[in-house]
Amino acid sequence: MTPFYWVLLFIVVQRLAELALAARNAGRLKAEGGVEVGAKHYPLFVLLHASWLVALAVFVPADTAIRWHWFGVFVLLQLGRLWVIASLGRYWTTRVITVPGRPLVRRGPYRFVRHPNYLVVVLEVAVVPLMVGAWEIALGFSILNLVLLRHRIAVEDAALADRR
Numbered sequence: 001m002t003p004f005y006w007v008l009l010f011i012v013v014q015r016l017a018e019l020a021l022a023a024r025n026a027g028r029l030k031a032e033g034g035v036e037v038g039a040k041h042y043p044l045f046v047l048l049h050a051s052w053l054v055a056l057a058v059f060v061p062a063d064t065a066i067r068w069h070w071f072g073v074f075v076l077l078q079l080g081r082l083w084v085i086a087s088l089g090r091y092w093t094t095r096v097i098t099v100p101g102r103p104l105v106r107r108g109p110y111r112f113v114r115h116p117n118y119l120v121v122v123l124e125v126a127v128v129p130l131m132v133g134a135w136e137i138a139l140g141f142s143i144l145n146l147v148l149l150r151h152r153i154a155v156e157d158a159a160l161a162d163r164r
Helices: 001-030 039-059 069-091 115-131 133-162
Strands: 035-038 097-098
Touching: 001 035, 001 039, 001 069, 001 097, 035 133, 039 115, 039 133, 069 115, 097 133, 115 133
Parallel strands: none
Antiparallel strands: 035 097
16 A cells, blocks of 8 residues: 555544544533534535545545655644544534533634634645645635535534624
């Protein structure tokens, strides 16, 4: 296996682990009175991210050399992702679930950035293709991701508006 395919495998395993953690946290939050909002757009994110990975696997030749400076940025983004997940703890999900009356998390990266998880994802969608010179994939999926995120952030902000 080539270095780039190892990166793709890492991302797939990571995403599957995140989905399992998110499902566990979502179930717990709903059991505590949490309400999911914006569920209709969720499948679009799943489709977008799966398509992004497929596009990378199909359109980037297996033996394409990695641009190591972009790989370094990717590693930093993974540390950022872990910081976000650790900061939200039991409240971290891939869905928008709010538990009425609970305070907003204001620790970790949330002290500095309103939506740090989305920032990590926006950068990752661009950085991974740039790691192998696939700027077309970076550009196309970044645009699609930003369109979806614009809607999702509006949904999330509306759901949390009473706690700002």
